[in-house]
Amino acid sequence: MKTGLKKRIDRAVGKAIHDWDMISENERILVGVSGGTDSQALLNILFSLKKRAPVNFDILPVHIDAGFEDSFAKELENYIEDTYGPLKIEYKDYGVLAHSDINRENPCFLCSRLRRKRLFEIAQEQGCKKIALGHNKDDIIETLFINICYAGRIGTMKPRQSFFNGTLDIIRPLSYVEKKNIALFGQLFNLPEFKNNCPSANKTKRGEIRKLLETLYKHNKHIKGNIFRSMSNIAPDYLLEAKNDRHPKST
Numbered sequence: 001m002k003t004g005l006k007k008r009i010d011r012a013v014g015k016a017i018h019d020w021d022m023i024s025e026n027e028r029i030l031v032g033v034s035g036g037t038d039s040q041a042l043l044n045i046l047f048s049l050k051k052r053a054p055v056n057f058d059i060l061p062v063h064i065d066a067g068f069e070d071s072f073a074k075e076l077e078n079y080i081e082d083t084y085g086p087l088k089i090e091y092k093d094y095g096v097l098a099h100s101d102i103n104r105e106n107p108c109f110l111c112s113r114l115r116r117k118r119l120f121e122i123a124q125e126q127g128c129k130k131i132a133l134g135h136n137k138d139d140i141i142e143t144l145f146i147n148i149c150y151a152g153r154i155g156t157m158k159p160r161q162s163f164f165n166g167t168l169d170i171i172r173p174l175s176y177v178e179k180k181n182i183a184l185f186g187q188l189f190n191l192p193e194f195k196n197n198c199p200s201a202n203k204t205k206r207g208e209i210r211k212l213l214e215t216l217y218k219h220n221k222h223i224k225g226n227i228f229r230s231m232s233n234i235a236p237d238y239l240l241e242a243k244n245d246r247h248p249k250s251t
Contacts, residue, residue, distance in 0.1 A: 001188070002188045002189075005181065005184060005185060005188060006185070006189075008181070009041075009045065009177055009181060009182075009185055010045070010048075010049075012174075012176040012177045013045055013049070013173045013174065013176070013177065014049075015176055016159055016172070016173055016174070016175045016176045017171075017173055019159070020158075020159040020160040020171070020175075021160070022130070022132075022159070022160055022169075022171040022173060023053070023055060023057055023130070023171075024055065024057075025055045025056060025057075026055075026056055026057065027057045027058070027128075027129060027130055028057070028058040028059075028060060028126065028127055028128045028129070028130075029046070029057055029058065029059055029060065029128060029130045029131070029132050029171075030060045030062055030119065030122060030123045030126065030128040030130070030131045030132070031043055031046060031059055031060065031061050031062065031131075031132045032062060032063075032064075032119055032131060032132070032133050032134070033061045033062060033063045033076070033080065033087065034063070034134070035063065035072055035076050035194035035196075036134070036193075036194070036196065037182060037183055037185075037186040037191060037193060038134035038135070038136060038139075038174065038179075038182055039133075039134035040134075040186060040191040040192070041134065041174070041182045041185050041186055041191060042132060042133075042134040042173060042174055043059075043061055043080070043084065044189065044191065045173070045174075046059055046132065046173065047059060047084050059084075060088065060126055060128055061080055061084065061085075061086075061087045061088065062087070062088045062089075062090070062119065062122055063076055063077070063080075063087060063088070063089045063090075064089075064090050064092055064094070064115045064118055064119070065089060065090065065091045065092060066092060066093075066094050066095030066096070066098075066111060066115070066198065067091065067092055067093035067094060067095050067096040067097075068095050068096065068197045068198060068199075069197065070197050071091075071197065072194040072195065072197070073089050073091070075192075075194065076089075076194055077089055079192055088122070088126075090118065090122070092114070092115075092118065094110075094111045094114040094115055094118075095107075095111050095198055097110070097111075097114070098110040098111035098114070099199060099200070106205075107200050108200055108204055108205075111198075119131055120163070120164075120168060123168060124168070129167070129168060129169065130168075130169050130170075130171050131168065131169070131170050131171070132170075132171050132172070132173060133170060133171075133172055134172075134174055135157055135172045135174065135175065136172075136174040136175065136177050136178065136179050136182055137174075137175060137176055137177055137178050137179070137224075137228060138178060138179040138210070138213075138224075139157065139179070140156050140157050140159075140172075140175060140228070140231070141156075141213065141224065141227050141228055142206055142209050142210055142213065143155075143156040143157050143206075144156040144227070144231060145209045145212070145213065146205055146206060146209050149205075149209065150205055154239075156231060157172065158172075159171065159172045159173075159175035159176075160172070178224070
């Protein structure tokens with residue numbers, strides 16, 4: 001079971017990397033390490049891939065501590081350094097700030113935005129043109145529904161997204177891998193779990209959407225795959241047009 005699961009995940013990761021041209025020769029890739037199973041699995045898979053890939057690339061693991069009490073940053077650093085090599089850690093107050101009275105936005109939105117901004121800055125400082133994040137197939141589907149339900153727009157995370165006129169890309173090598181298989185991978189390969197110490201960890205819109213989708217999946221095993229495929233099988237003629245696009249201006 002252990003070998004079979006690893007082969008399936010390796011194939012899915014390899015296909016995502018190939019489909020979206022994620023890794024090029026002599027690149028340095030920053031890997032965002034949150035401490036959760038997804039990012040731990042991503043780090044494990046990328047270091048394994050590095051040993052056998054036809055291209056040479058370097059990996060820079062980075063963890064941004066959000067400033068909450070009972071930080072696991074030191075334990076994470078010890079594990080990463082013992083297993084793979086150096087881990088760059090930055091201690092910030094992003095999480096505390098996001099949950100303070102001065103923030104009028106969603107705490108998760110602000111904290112995520114600040115951490116993402118800092119990752120961009122570190123990537124530039126360290127000569128990394130790619131940032132690899134541990135988002136998986138379920139995350140991409142959930143983001144689609146979060147945007148529909150709470151933002152009134154159709155959109156999601158892409159396996160590869162360019163920023164700043166193409167000078168920096170976010171890549172998501174686990175885009176074709178289901179969350180349940182990543183969780184199983186973590187168990188079988190004894191990846192450590194670091195407790196999420198954010199006070200909003202179990203109170204997110206993503207959690208609400210996840211419960212809704214899990215109910216749908218129980219009724220039909222094909223629904224998840226159909227939703228994922230639909231995001232690249234769009235019929236524009238059967239979507240509502242923006243008001244100003246309904247009647248093209250005459251010239």
